[in-house]
Amino acid sequence: MSVAVAERRRLSPEERREELLQFGHEFFAEHAFDAFSMDEIADMAGVSRGLLYHYFGGRRGFYLATVAHAADGTIAAMERARGNGDTIDVLAVLDGFVGYVHDNAGIYKAVIHGGFASDEVADVETDRVRDYIFNLALGYACIEHPSDLERIALRGWIAFIEMATAEWVDQQAVTRTEFVELMASNLLSIFRQLHIDVS
Amino acid sequence: MSVAVAERRRLSPEERREELLQFGHEFFAEHAFDAFSMDEIADMAGVSRGLLYHYFGGRRGFYLATVAHAADGTIAAMERARGNGDTIDVLAVLDGFVGYVHDNAGIYKAVIHGGFASDEVADVETDRVRDYIFNLALGYACIEHPSDLERIALRGWIAFIEMATAEWVDQQAVTRTEFVELMASNLLSIFRQLHIDVS
DNA sequence: GATGTTATTGACAAAATGCCAATAAGGAAT
DNA sequence: ATTCCTTATTGGCATTTTGTCAATAACATC
Numbered sequence: 001m002s003v004a005v006a007e008r009r010r011l012s013p014e015e016r017r018e019e020l021l022q023f024g025h026e027f028f029a030e031h032a033f034d035a036f037s038m039d040e041i042a043d044m045a046g047v048s049r050g051l052l053y054h055y056f057g058g059r060r061g062f063y064l065a066t067v068a069h070a071a072d073g074t075i076a077a078m079e080r081a082r083g084n085g086d087t088i089d090v091l092a093v094l095d096g097f098v099g100y101v102h103d104n105a106g107i108y109k110a111v112i113h114g115g116f117a118s119d120e121v122a123d124v125e126t127d128r129v130r131d132y133i134f135n136l137a138l139g140y141a142c143i144e145h146p147s148d149l150e151r152i153a154l155r156g157w158i159a160f161i162e163m164a165t166a167e168w169v170d171q172q173a174v175t176r177t178e179f180v181e182l183m184a185s186n187l188l189s190i191f192r193q194l195h196i197d198v199s
Numbered sequence: 200m201s202v203a204v205a206e207r208r209r210l211s212p213e214e215r216r217e218e219l220l221q222f223g224h225e226f227f228a229e230h231a232f233d234a235f236s237m238d239e240i241a242d243m244a245g246v247s248r249g250l251l252y253h254y255f256g257g258r259r260g261f262y263l264a265t266v267a268h269a270a271d272g273t274i275a276a277m278e279r280a281r282g283n284g285d286t287i288d289v290l291a292v293l294d295g296f297v298g299y300v301h302d303n304a305g306i307y308k309a310v311i312h313g314g315f316a317s318d319e320v321a322d323v324e325t326d327r328v329r330d331y332i333f334n335l336a337l338g339y340a341c342i343e344h345p346s347d348l349e350r351i352a353l354r355g356w357i358a359f360i361e362m363a364t365a366e367w368v369d370q371q372a373v374t375r376t377e378f379v380e381l382m383a384s385n386l387l388s389i390f391r392q393l394h395i396d397v398s
Numbered sequence: 399g400a401t402g403t404t405a406t407t408g409a410c411a412a413a414a415t416g417c418c419a420a421t422a423a424g425g426a427a428t
Numbered sequence: 429a430t431t432c433c434t435t436a437t438t439g440g441c442a443t444t445t446t447g448t449c450a451a452t453a454a455c456a457t458c
Binding site: 007008009010037038039049050053057058059 | 444445446447448449452453454455
Binding site: 162164186 | 378388
């Protein structure tokens with residue numbers, strides 16, 4: 001009886017990095033930050049621990065790269081749904097967001113929604129996603145310089161859609177359309193409350 | 200020159216545990232989960248590493264106990280603001296919530312708002328806080344068995360107030376009263392949207 | 399097929415972890 | 429005051445994990 005030993009493969013740095021990020025995407029979706037040693041993680045990824053350190057510097061670096069990757073994916077999904085017209089279709093973009101979370105529920109909930117306790121670098125990444133949505137909402141309402149109250153309310157609304165989407169994805173108890181409309185009309189409520197005309 | 204060595208103190212388990220939790224409250228408010236070794240943490244707390252292990256089993260255990268402690272504090276603050284009448288004053292309870300976050304901004308943002316990546320036990324604690332607010336909102340609207348859409352919307356609203364409060368505490372750019380009213384009227388908007396009468 | 403580049407590894411020193419027998423603080427009894 | 433006894437607290441040990449780097453071997457090019 002022989003143990004199946006994967007032989008050494010030599011990839012380009014770009015390919016290897018992409019492969020490892022793909023693995024991190026799945027790994028951190030399922031396992032807590034410190035649930036395994038770097039040795040075990042490297043084994044699961046099919047590489048040596050040295051390689052993980054080479055590419056990401058360590059556990060935290062690997063985690064952060066995975067967070068950044070997921071943030072990129074989330075924004076890209078909305079970008080795609082937005083299209084390249086100059087009018088903003090809030091329903092379409094929200095649907096793009098919901099689509100990404102639906103297809104990547106594990107990593108989204110672990111990393112973007114859940115986040116990592118008081119880590120500045122990770123916060124930068126999750127905030128990138130929020131800022132994208134924030135600016136989209138500003139553009140939709142034709143606001144250039146939001147007031148303090150407007151900023152607070154919009155950031156609150158963004159948390160609303162993050163939590164509600166995580167919740168919806170779990171059960172999908174109402175239709176996707178109905179759900180997206182709930183989020184959109186909540187945004188309109190907030191605009192109305194703040195006396196913002198959106199025509 | 201002599202190094203000041205704190206001599207060994209023998210406290211009751213209850214006192215020591217409380218003291219260590221107090222320390223954890225401050226520690227995790229400022230430092231990332233894995234930013235220090237257990238040796239360093241124990242030093243800062245003024246005890247041996249062995250004692251930390253004895254009381255909490257390790258880093259994760261210590262962190263989780265701190266989360267639970269903060270969750271208790273958050274709920275207690277709302278409980279206090281609620282009083283013991285049988286009518287629910289949403290503004291008062293929200294103000295109690297805001298008060299706790301204001302006074303404990305560091306740990307709140309690190310632990311309740313921020314949360315820990317995909318850790319079931321920590322989620323149980325943060326969800327305890329959310330469930331308290333959830334049930335409060337249900338009580339306020341006289342709902343016994345929320346529909347799926349109502350549940351999603353209310354969970355979303357709770358994320359709204361969590362994020363908005365964290366944001367408000369940072370800058371306090373609008374008055375506390377104005378801010379609390381923003382959150383309360385957003386709740387009313389949601390009820391209206393869902394055709395829920397709150398009289 | 400030989401050669402050069404560099405992606406990848408294994409192994410080593412240092413650090414951190416988890417555990418437990420030994421220690422001593424502080425209350426109770428004399 | 430002094431002794432005793434309980435058990436909170438510690439120090440140190442075996443083990444695991446980490447971080448680093450010189451050695452190795454894929455793969456492309458000639």
